[in-house]
Amino acid sequence: MGAGNLALVGSGWHPPLFREEARSLLESIEVLHPRIVSSSNSDSAVGRISRASLIDEAIESTSRLWIDEGNISASEIAIHVEEWAQSFLPEGSFAVRARNLGRGVCDLSRREIEAEIGARISGKCRPVDLEEPEFEISVLLAGQDDSSGYWDDTQRNDLILWGLRNSKFAGTYNGTSPTDRPFFKPVTLDPRLARLMVSLSFSCNPPSLIVDPFCGTGGIAIEASLLGLDVLASDLDSRMVEGTKSNLDWAMGSGPYKIERCPADSIHEIWGQVEDCSFVFDPPYGRNAWTSEDGLDVFLGALSSASKMCPGGTVCTMLPSSPDALDGPLSEEVQVMGMGWAMMKERIRETGWSVSMASPVRVHKSLSRLVVLCHPAH
Numbered sequence: 001m002g003a004g005n006l007a008l009v010g011s012g013w014h015p016p017l018f019r020e021e022a023r024s025l026l027e028s029i030e031v032l033h034p035r036i037v038s039s040s041n042s043d044s045a046v047g048r049i050s051r052a053s054l055i056d057e058a059i060e061s062t063s064r065l066w067i068d069e070g071n072i073s074a075s076e077i078a079i080h081v082e083e084w085a086q087s088f089l090p091e092g093s094f095a096v097r098a099r100n101l102g103r104g105v106c107d108l109s110r111r112e113i114e115a116e117i118g119a120r121i122s123g124k125c126r127p128v129d130l131e132e133p134e135f136e137i138s139v140l141l142a143g144q145d146d147s148s149g150y151w152d153d154t155q156r157n158d159l160i161l162w163g164l165r166n167s168k169f170a171g172t173y174n175g176t177s178p179t180d181r182p183f184f185k186p187v188t189l190d191p192r193l194a195r196l197m198v199s200l201s202f203s204c205n206p207p208s209l210i211v212d213p214f215c216g217t218g219g220i221a222i223e224a225s226l227l228g229l230d231v232l233a234s235d236l237d238s239r240m241v242e243g244t245k246s247n248l249d250w251a252m253g254s255g256p257y258k259i260e261r262c263p264a265d266s267i268h269e270i271w272g273q274v275e276d277c278s279f280v281f282d283p284p285y286g287r288n289a290w291t292s293e294d295g296l297d298v299f300l301g302a303l304s305s306a307s308k309m310c311p312g313g314t315v316c317t318m319l320p321s322s323p324d325a326l327d328g329p330l331s332e333e334v335q336v337m338g339m340g341w342a343m344m345k346e347r348i349r350e351t352g353w354s355v356s357m358a359s360p361v362r363v364h365k366s367l368s369r370l371v372v373l374c375h376p377a378h
């Protein structure tokens with residue numbers, strides 16, 4: 001048992017992308033379970049992850065037990081938690097909340113664990129209050145986790161982890177529904193995906209600027225502005241430019257923004273050279289999505305222009321890919337915009353960028369999209 005760390009619990013939607021998001025937002029993480037990472041505890045770490053897309057819960061001053069083989073009972077767990085509480089649970093009312101991740105651990109009953117721990121710790125200075133406790137002890141029973149439907153090679157033993165739930169952490173991000181915005185089109189990116197792409201483009205600290213050369217209805221620009229980041233957005237279609245402007249005014253984010261009509265291969269001409277910038281965008285693609293090269297030149301043109309605008313920047317984008325991208329580890333043969341993934345990476349490299357991460361998300365039966373992160377090729 002070791003204590004003192006911060007643990008982050010990922011939303012069950014896409015564990016690999018949860019871990020990538022945590023990696024982008026924090027200096028270093030240790031993966032304990034597909035849906036749990038740990039990081040050294042600091043106030044700035046909690047601040048940084050507090051507006052992430054795929055982080056469900058933050059637990060502080062954690063301690064843990066690995067369950068290699070054999071069984072453990074609720075009363076044995078309660079003894080460990082009581083020992084931990086002597087150092088880490090402040091005086092005041094508390095509640096114990098246990099939850100299963102994946103298949104849980106050793107068929108343990110969450111209610112039994114909550115009751116056993118509560119009974120051991122409660123006393124005059126630490127009464128149990130299930131309604132409005134001052135402190136919440138989170139207990140995670142983290143078993144094998146294969147429910148997300150995304151291929152994941154992270155194998156870890158079962159784990160029981162507990163600590164103090166950070167009450168300032170708002171939980172998994174939902175965002176506002178795009179249909180509530182003044183300007184809506186079906187191309188609008190889901191706010192959670194847009195927020196995730198913005199977070200993935202961080203190198204621990206946020207960049208000083210987010211640029212979206214295909215802003216559409218402003219899905220990405222809104223998330224960046226809500227995070228307080230400066231935004232430069234553009235689109236070839238003047239209706240999209242006006243629509244993004246009205247959506248950004250409506251969203252009232254604290255990050256300042258500029259919006260222009262511009263082809264994506266010329267953004268370096270209208271915005272000039274900048275430093276420490278992230279390009280976050282989902283480019284247009286044709287009807288046949290992953291089977292055709294429709295949209296390829298526009299995409300590569302945008303990458304070249306981005307490299308001229310900020311050669312040391314970061315790119316986070318999303319590309320249409322064949323559904324077999326979801327079947328296992330990402331193969332070089334997966335089709336992306338009309339060519340194999342290996343060839344696509346080469347074409348990206350020719351524009352000055354190198355792929356550092358790619359992870360597929362499911363769109364529908366015959367389409368997936370690759371969330372792709374790039375850094376300078378040099």
Ligand SMILES: C[S@@+](CC[C@H](N)C(=O)[O-])C[C@H]1O[C@@H](n2cnc3c(N)ncnc32)[C@H](O)[C@@H]1O
Pocket residue numbers: 187188189213214215216217218219220234235236237240262263264265281282283284285298
């Ligand atoms: C997939 S949509 C982007 C959706 C956007 N992320 C949102 O949340 O609404 C692609 C956008 O690229 C724009 N576009 C198409 N060709 C372009 C080009 N050559 N230069 C700039 N924008 C272009 C389209 O007008 C469309 O708004």
